Amino acid sequence: MKVLEEIRIATANLADFASDMTEPSIRLGVTGLARAGKTIFISSSLHNIIHGGRLPRFEAHATGRIGSAEISPQPDNLTPRFRYEDHIADLTDHRVWPSSTSRTSQVRLSLRYQSRDTLKRTFRSDRLALDIVDYPGEWLLDLTLMDHSFRSWSERSFRQASQPLYRPYSKEWIHFSDGIEAMVEEEERGDEPLLETIARQTASNFTAYLLKAKQARGAYALLTPGRFLMPGDLQDSPALTFAPLPDSLYSKDRKSLWAMMERRFEAYKSSIVQPFYRDHFARLDRQIVLIDLLAALNEGPETLAELEDTITEILRAFRPGSHFWLRNLVSRRIDKILFAATKADHLHHTSHDRLEHILSRLVERAAKRVEASGADYETMAIAAVRATREATLTVEGEELPSLIGIPMKGESLGEDEFDGETEFALFPGDLPKNPESVFKHLESVSEATYTTKADSTLEQDPTRVDSKSQQQSLFEDPLCFVRFRPPELDKDANGVARSLPHIRLDRALDYLLGDILK
Structure with missing residues (x-):
């Protein structure tokens, strides 16, 4: 291939x-x-x-x-x-x-x-x-699938879902996955195996988890397949009807649920991911x-x-x-x-x-x-x-390097809620003078955050690890951001901005x- x-x-x-x-x-x-x-x-x-x-x-x-x-x-x-x-x-x-x-x-x-x-x-x-070429950022994540087999991708997906940051969003999918083996055994005893129905239910539960995790974790997480998050023309197509399976379901039987999911995973790579890579990324200068x-x-x-x-x-x-x-x-x-x-x-x-x-x-x-x-x-x-210009604010006798702009309507900061028309000045905060300090803190926090299931405290309270609570370990004061509107531009004699x-x-x-x- x-x-x-x-x-x-x-x-x-x-x-x-x-x-x-x-x-x-x-x-x-x-x-x-x-x-x-x-x-x-x-x-x-x-x-x-x-x-x-x-x-x-x-x-x-x-x-x-x-x-x-x-x-x-x-x-x-x-x-x-x-x-x-x-x-x-x-x-x-x-x-x-x-x-x-x-x-x-x-x-x-x-x-x-x-x-x-x-x-x-x-x-x-x-x-x-x-x-x-412009393309959805979610599709970029799919490039990481090219070197994965269905089995290794399944292992990665379950490993990620079990991390403290993702357990609040994956628990329903994990619970469903734990019952797939029993569902398969029941269908195999029936007159007409309904693996397609199980596949659709599994894919639906997995997609729901991805969407919840994306909404909570933003664009930083390696959530794949990317087309599940931004399907485009493939919405509701069979190409998106697969999901990771627990390794206990691994089977070489060509008629098994594992084989069905594996074929669809490989088809997704060959018909969607590889052409996307070939037509755009493999031809870049x-x-x-x-x-x-x-x-x-x-x-x-x-x-x-x-x-x-x-x-x-x-x-x-x-x-x-x-x-x-x-x-x-x-x-x-x-x-x-x-x-x-x-x-x-x-x-x-x-x-x-x-x-x-x-x-x-x-x-x-x-x-x-x-x-x-x-x-x-x-x-x-x-x-x-x-979208901003710089200024200096004096607060309690201290001069602060600040920004001035018009926040987007609906943005808020503390008790201030913005109307999308009024200028606002704010001190955004400072990044650490020693950038390496960010990563020293990062190493220590990562050890506590990405733990195994043996951590009983996290098992009992999977929401305990809260990114917002860790800001003080990166900065003396959290950064202060709002989304600003694009600036107002003058136009030339022809009305062109x-x-x-x-x-x-x-x-x-x-x-x-x-x-x-x-």
């Missing part, structure tokens, strides 16, 4: 190379878990490049070497177009954040630029197509990994540990490596990866370097694999759209594209 997949990937890469003869292209992977800001990053990047935004650190743009930039027809006619115009209207006209991505979409930005190199200007095209690190930090150490594990596992599925044009004809490699902590506008700039240091430590395990492959990587704190403000979006674009546009 792996050999066949590699042949398919090589065929796709050769087709890309042939089309690049007329217009060279670069495929940028914008990767991130749910609510990490993929749609906002793509929209703001396109808007700033097309409308001459302030990108002083994006050298090709700042020096005027990019002559024109426009959205052109995408190469894949079967993939929906990224709704750029709708997303920009949400950000600039309605001043609301675009809705979460629920399906795959694609956009191609065609650039005309002038190279600084005389030889390049003479022998290479002055055109470049930038292809970007550059990659940015967006991480909502601030939210994880504010949730507590166990959430941070969970995020670290999830990011590390997901990155195993990618194909980093140094650029070599002959090899890349058939086996494309990602030669640059940018790890970006999003929503930097929720912190004062004096804490941005601390955020970057914590990010570097968080992705350390994933970055080692990138380095070993010969690829390059960087870490950065960014905000693709800046001026460029979206940002934090380090120009640096991110220069790292990802600057060397290609030299």
